[in-house]
Amino acid sequence: MKINIKGNLLDLTKPRIMGILNLTPDSFYDGGLYNSEIKIDNRVAKMIDEGVDIVDVGGYSSRPGAKDISIDEEIKRVVPTIKFLKKKYPDLVLSIDTFRSEVAKSCLDLGVDIVNDISAGCIDEKIFDVVSEYNCPYVMMHMRGNPQNMQNKPEYKSLIKELLSFFAKRIYLAREKGIIDIIIDPGIGFGKTLDHNYTIMRKIENFKHLDLPILVGISRKSLITKHLNIDKKDSLNATTALNMYLLDKKINILRVHDVKEAKECIMLHEKIKSS
Numbered sequence: 001m002k003i004n005i006k007g008n009l010l011d012l013t014k015p016r017i018m019g020i021l022n023l024t025p026d027s028f029y030d031g032g033l034y035n036s037e038i039k040i041d042n043r044v045a046k047m048i049d050e051g052v053d054i055v056d057v058g059g060y061s062s063r064p065g066a067k068d069i070s071i072d073e074e075i076k077r078v079v080p081t082i083k084f085l086k087k088k089y090p091d092l093v094l095s096i097d098t099f100r101s102e103v104a105k106s107c108l109d110l111g112v113d114i115v116n117d118i119s120a121g122c123i124d125e126k127i128f129d130v131v132s133e134y135n136c137p138y139v140m141m142h143m144r145g146n147p148q149n150m151q152n153k154p155e156y157k158s159l160i161k162e163l164l165s166f167f168a169k170r171i172y173l174a175r176e177k178g179i180i181d182i183i184i185d186p187g188i189g190f191g192k193t194l195d196h197n198y199t200i201m202r203k204i205e206n207f208k209h210l211d212l213p214i215l216v217g218i219s220r221k222s223l224i225t226k227h228l229n230i231d232k233k234d235s236l237n238a239t240t241a242l243n244m245y246l247l248d249k250k251i252n253i254l255r256v257h258d259v260k261e262a263k264e265c266i267m268l269h270e271k272i273k274s275s
Contacts, residue, residue, distance in 0.1 A: 001213055001252065003137045003181040005093060005113045010053070012213045015247055015266045018095065018255040019052040020219065023077045024061040040081055044089065051263040054114065056255065057081060057107075058097030062118050062190070064151040071102050079106055086111040095139070101126035108134045118143050118190065120170040128177040137181035138174065139215055142166055144191025154191045160203050167210055183253065185215045189223060197223040201242070204249050217255030218242050240265055 002009040010016070021043060025035070044055060059077030060069060078096065085094060095114035096107040101124050104115045113136060120140035121128050131138045142163050144150050156162050167184055174182055186207060188197045207214050218224065224238045225231065240261050243254050247269040256262040 003183070003213065004135075005137060010093070012252040014270070015251065016053040016253045017051065017259055017262050017266070018054040018056050018215065018217075018253050019047040019259045020217075020255065020257050021047075021055050021057045021081075022061075023057065023059045023081055037080075037084060040084070041088070044085060044092070047259045048089065048092065050259040052259045054093045054095055054253070055085070056095045056097050056116055057085075057112075059103070060098060060100075062097075062147045064147065064189075066147045068148060071100055074098065074100065074103050075106050078103065079110065082107050082110045082112060099123045099127065101130045105130045108136060113137070114139065116185075117141065118187070119146070120166070121174065122170075125173075128174055128179060131174075132178040135180065137183060138179050139183045139185055140167070140170055140174065141185035141190065142187040147190075150191035154193060154196065156196065159192075159196055159199055160206050163200070164206065164209065167207070171210065171212070183213045183215050184210060185217065185255075188216060188218055189221045194223055194226055197221075198227075201245070204246065204251065208250070213252040215253040215255055216246050216251050218246070219254075219256040219258065236261060244269060 001012045003012060047055060057078055059074045082094065085092060093114065094112045095116045096104060096112045097116045098104050099117050099119040104127055108130065115127065115131050115136060116139040117127055118141045120142060123146060144154050163186055171182060184207060186200050188200055204216070219239050220232045220235045224235045224242065228238055236258055239258065243262055243265050246254065247265060254262050
């Protein structure tokens with residue numbers, strides 16, 4: 001299983017790490033930490049040294065109840081960083097975490113490699129046209145509503161069945177637009193209760209029926225902190241435990257804040273498999 005990144009094939013038969021670079025002042029864990037070029041550079045250099053495969057740049061906080069911002073503000077947050085990173089680290093694979101076609105286009109024009117869309121094109125369907133035009137890999141995530149209302153009593157009659165149906169429809173529409181490389185993300189923490197999140201974890205292998213790479217992000221999220229009654233800053237150990245579980249379920253990409261620990265998970269898991 002491979003994805004095509006500007007003529008280079010990224011092999012997803014072995015697990016990959018997507019490192020998070022939030023440029024928002026209000027993200028749930030690291031909001032406001034990377035507000036200068038030197039801090040951004042230090043963060044990215046550290047992730048590269050620790051073995052990151054993809055750096056995911058985001059300028060719009062998607063935590064539950066996050067404040068909406070304008071398209072111009074989102075572009076203003078991400079474009080200078082994209083320019084800087086593409087100049088300093090030309091071989092680094094970058095993704096842009098956005099659901100807006102205008103933001104995606106602005107970043108793809110600067111050399112971004114992947115679009116990571118938390119709405120699977122449901123908020124802005126023009127994003128399919130942009131992704132198709134640039135022929136880049138596309139991560140589509142399941143979310144109910146938008147970040148402002150997604151946690152307003154989310155209900156499902158049959159959770160996994162509804163998510164699979166959602167993806168089948170969105171994949172079909174994306175294919176109709178000419179999008180080739182699609183990665184799916186079940187959207188843990190996005191329009192789901194605590195029990196919904198753990199049901200997805202338990203049944204994550206069901207998404208293999210879609211025959212596409214699977215990305216999962218559980219890093220320091222509330223499914224950990226609420227269940228264990230701990231603070232986000234104390235949630236790395238539990239994040240690592242769940243990432244090891246996901247590796248055992250053959251998930252293709254782990255989206256994380258802590259690259260070193262995720263890399264160690266992968267190395268240990270690979271050692272067990274090969275012994």
